[in-house]
Amino acid sequence: MLEVRDLVVRYGPVVAVDGVSLSVPPGPAGLGLVGESGSGKTTIGRTIVRLTVPTSGEVTLNGVGAFRARRSALKAYRKSVQIVFQDPDSTLDPKMRVGAAITEALRAHAIVDRAGSRGRVIELLTSVGLQPEHADRLPHQLSGGQRQRVAIARALAVEPRLLVLDEPTSALDVTVQARVLELIARLRDERSLAYLLISHNLAVVEQLCEQIAVLYLGQVVEQGNARRVLAHPAHPYTRALRAAVPELSEELPRPATRRAEPPDPAHPPSGCRFHPRCPIAIDRCRHERPTLREVGGRLAACHRAEESLADGSNPGP
Amino acid sequence: MMLEVRNLGVWFGNRQVVAIDALDLDRGQVLGIVGETGSGKSMTAYAIAGLAPGMGARVEGSVKLNGRELIGLSDHQLRDIRGRQIAMIFQAPISSLNPVFRVGDMFLRALRLHGASKAEARERAGIAMRSVALSPDLLHRYPHQLSGGQAQRVAIAMAVALRAEVLIADEPTSALDVTVQAEILEVLQKLRAEESLAALFISHDLAVVAGICDTVAIMHDGEVVERGPVAQTLRHPKHPYTRELLAAVPHLGSPGASDA
Numbered sequence: 144m145l146e147v148r149d150l151v152v153r154y155g156p157v158v159a160v161d162g163v164s165l166s167v168p169p170g171p172a173g174l175g176l177v178g179e180s181g182s183g184k185t186t187i188g189r190t191i192v193r194l195t196v197p198t199s200g201e202v203t204l205n206g207v208g209a210f211r212a213r214r215s216a217l218k219a220y221r222k223s224v225q226i227v228f229q230d231p232d233s234t235l236d237p238k239m240r241v242g243a244a245i246t247e248a249l250r251a252h253a254i255v256d257r258a259g260s261r262g263r264v265i266e267l268l269t270s271v272g273l274q275p276e277h278a279d280r281l282p283h284q285l286s287g288g289q290r291q292r293v294a295i296a297r298a299l300a301v302e303p304r305l306l307v308l309d310e311p312t313s314a315l316d317v318t319v320q321a322r323v324l325e326l327i328a329r330l331r332d333e334r335s336l337a338y339l340l341i342s343h344n345l346a347v348v349e350q351l352c353e354q355i356a357v358l359y360l361g362q363v364v365e366q367g368n369a370r371r372v373l374a375h376p377a378h379p380y381t382r383a384l385r386a387a388v389p390e391l392s393e394e395l396p397r398p399a400t401r402r403a404e405p406p407d408p409a410h411p412p413s414g415c416r417f418h419p420r421c422p423i424a425i426d427r428c429r430h431e432r433p434t435l436r437e438v439g440g441r442l443a444a445c446h447r448a449e450e451s452l453a454d455g456s457n458p459g460p
Numbered sequence: 461m462m463l464e465v466r467n468l469g470v471w472f473g474n475r476q477v478v479a480i481d482a483l484d485l486d487r488g489q490v491l492g493i494v495g496e497t498g499s500g501k502s503m504t505a506y507a508i509a510g511l512a513p514g515m516g517a518r519v520e521g522s523v524k525l526n527g528r529e530l531i532g533l534s535d536h537q538l539r540d541i542r543g544r545q546i547a548m549i550f551q552a553p554i555s556s557l558n559p560v561f562r563v564g565d566m567f568l569r570a571l572r573l574h575g576a577s578k579a580e581a582r583e584r585a586g587i588a589m590r591s592v593a594l595s596p597d598l599l600h601r602y603p604h605q606l607s608g609g610q611a612q613r614v615a616i617a618m619a620v621a622l623r624a625e626v627l628i629a630d631e632p633t634s635a636l637d638v639t640v641q642a643e644i645l646e647v648l649q650k651l652r653a654e655e656s657l658a659a660l661f662i663s664h665d666l667a668v669v670a671g672i673c674d675t676v677a678i679m680h681d682g683e684v685v686e687r688g689p690v691a692q693t694l695r696h697p698k699h700p701y702t703r704e705l706l707a708a709v710p711h712l713g714s715p716g717a718s719d720a
């Protein structure tokens with residue numbers, strides 16, 4: 144349904160996204176986009192909702208190009224793709240009551256007239272687990288979790304086919320996060336929704352997405368079934384990310400990267416971009432950029448992916 | 461006991477935000493204080509570090525460091541203790557560093573203030589940098605030339621150089637990427653083993669606390685609802701709130717993962 148092809152986004156000397164291809168199938172479906180600061184995951188999300196203009200590459204929804212469509216088709220595109228940000232306060236006008244904020248979205252896309260809006264607002268609030276009386280509240284009269292529910296309701300108001308969820312629960316307390324994650328899963332199933340979930344939290348992605356793409360310095364390093372990729376990573380960066388997640392045990396995670404100066408996105412390392420931090424890098428990795436290829440039922444961009452997979456427990460050189 | 465907190469109350473006007481009967485921290489130990497937004501965990505840390513009155517709070521009760529009462533000391537006396545005995549690091553590491561000084565100059569100023577000679581200060585700065593696995597070359601950089609993980613390690617190195625006895629760390633890894641977090645936790649673990657550093661580790665992340673702390677106090681609405689050795693408390697939680705927190709943590713590889 145949504146196709147991202149060879150996307151490149153350049154900010155001055157920095158190539159934030161460097162040739163990324165992704166696809167999200169029609170709902171109910173979720174693709175998780177993971178990676179650390181500077182990986183380009185947020186830029187990809189912003190490009191899909193047309194907040195950022197790509198340097199090259201294509202984004203299409205059912206064949207309609209986000210950056211080359213005619214006016215009428217573009218209008219349909221914008222309505223079909225909505226975004227929810229980490230901080231709901233960035234979406235909600237502090238002086239606008241919740242009901243008015245949702246009505247605004249409905250009217251912007253001419254979905255309802257004035258008379259029909261109240262019923263629709265209440266329906267939307269109920270569907271995200273809020274009460275009808277929340278329509279009369281101002282954002283500051285709601286908790287952080289409730290505000291994020293309002294942001295989700297507002298995004299759903301125009302009945303999008305695809306939601307871009309950019310770290311939707313990262314600013315929330317863990318008990319609140321758990322309930323918002325449940326809500327997202329329920330909406331996916333009830334509304335047959337597709338989403339791109341951008342998150343630094345691997346467990347959240349595993350819980351909500353069947354597909355995953357792991358990004359490092361603007362490139363996809365591994366992509367495939369989320370459970371498979373996370374349980375048996377083929378790329379040493381995926382493995383390092385996985386290993387760094389603390390578990391509820393007395394064992395601290397051991398750093399699975401070699402300590403190196405953090406990479407400078409304006410001057411990415413030669414060859415494989417991960418090689419200065421990679422525990423199993425060989426000479427070839429310094430010179431030859433690995434392509435994304437099929438290994439063990441997923442895509443991975445690593446010269447030594449087969450060895451990594453074969454020797455899952457001990458990724459020594 | 462090195463640090464003893466008794467009947468600590470923190471008030472803003474007539475609203476009490478912290479009400480803790482007892483917390484103890486011994487040399488070489490790490491005590492985790494866990495809670496959600498508004499639980500009072502950070503204000504507890506500020507009160508212990510003597511920073512709460514400056515934020516407009518009224519503090520009651522007793523905080524004893526090596527037997528010396530800290531509540532009621534003058535600003536001047538507290539500043540001296542904060543430099544030498546108690547060090548604090550924050551979620552945003554850059555906020556602990558002065559943007560207009562090179563890292564090395566910050567070390568020099570702080571160490572000389574506490575009576576070190578110039579040569580001695582240089583040497584101690586280099587040793588402290590190495591103890592947090594940073595190259596002493598970074599002493600020539602300005603804070604904005606450091607990555608988040610490097611800046612947090614510099615802040616920890618400062619505590620090491622000043623030979624602080626207690627490190628109060630307020631969400632020290634929450635703003636960092638997980639691979640960088642793993643490096644910082646490794647550094648703290650090493651300092652505890654090698655330097656007998658004691659730390660109060662304020663965090664919302666139960667998994668991090670499980671890994672690095674010896675004891676844990678779970679806070680809710682300003683009160684400690686449960687405390688004890690970390691393994692026992694997190695494996696066999698007694699308080700319903702601790703159970704709720706534990707149940708909410710998403711796990712990798714759990715059976716609830718998506719099959720859709």
